[in-house]
Amino acid sequence: MTEEPAKLPRLTLSRQIRDSLVSRIVSLRLRPGERLVETRLAATYGTSQAPVREALRELEIMRLVETRPRRGTFVRPFVQETLRESYVVRAALEETATRLALLAGGVPVEALREDVAAMRAAAAAGDREASVRASVSFHRHIVEAARNELLRLSWEGLQIEARTSVTMVATAVDLADITRDHAELLATIEAGDLETACRHARDHQWHYADLPHDAHGRARDSAAG
Template sequence: MKAPRLLLRVHVKEVILERILSGEYEPGERLVETRLAREFETSQVPVREALRDLESLRLVESEPFRGARVRKVSRQELVEIYPIRSAIEEVAVRQATIELDGHVRELELHLVAMEKAAGEGDRHEQVRSDVAFHQTIVDASGNAILGEVWRSLRIEGRTMITTLRTGIKLEEIAAIHEPILRAIRVKDPDAAAAAMRRHFDALGSLLEERDI
């Protein structure tokens, strides 16, 4: 299995990620660099870099002298993140609504990308567009400390796991972003904050209801 050298790190990461999310690699399973390097017909360097990327998403964990293994992510961990995200992003969206002053083109593009990915069944691209939508709001708030806290939550990895484990349809994920966008478009900070809160309440409730 070969890939262009410049894309090798990303390719290795994406393949391992898909195997983790599909359950092919189970929680606790060791990810041996030498074995993966042989499979991808490369050196251990891009494999090691890919595993570090996945560790930053909190999907892989490593221990000295024991190597990397798939990290077990509990339902409780996923559920607990939503009240935190809700609090952070309610603050962000209030300020972002003021700062954007109705200029929502970038958010519209992210929503269109979510809808397109949903139509194509592309879970990874849908998650990337989902995260980009929220990051655009956080960045537009202009609050650097809030942005640092938000990024420290490793949003992408948790969003991927939530999307897979809940079984929520990708079309539904795209749709629940629309009220947030509408409120920002009409320059209503209170409505935007309320829409953001409902967004995370719905996702948190869905996780609590599902046996994941």
């Protein structure tokens, strides 16, 4: 029998329900193919159906659930594997984007500094959503600076903001760590260190692929920092 979560306070209820369901889906406490019934979820969380419906709508945008006509809403299969695959693809795209942007000399450094400052403020406030927005903005600035439309469309097609939100909920990422990682990447970009910046851009994403080895083929247990 599926373990039921504790009831939540009413503040930002739909967002809390969404995050609770994300955690349960990624941890497989809600299994692939399992039906999510609004009335049952509303009773579980001690609320009306409206915030539950809003939460399910956001989960569908994230592609964690799917609504089938006249049948209901169901947990999509292979959520964890899809997340892993998306980060491997994203790592390759962002490594290339970083290389193109630096070679073209068009990296918007001031905008990246503002994004890092926003991440730092979000970390201080414990605001996960603000951290997600600033992180996505940081990487989008680099992708757009690459001036390669096909690369940009491929990157946007990965639904970056939605997947980043899922990762933040599922892995309890430390917001201060996110700020530090982006600040380090920015420092390599400002220094004009092409290869180091490209490697950092790739490894930053590969870390979240949750594979037994890193981008260099080293086992996670023995990988250096």
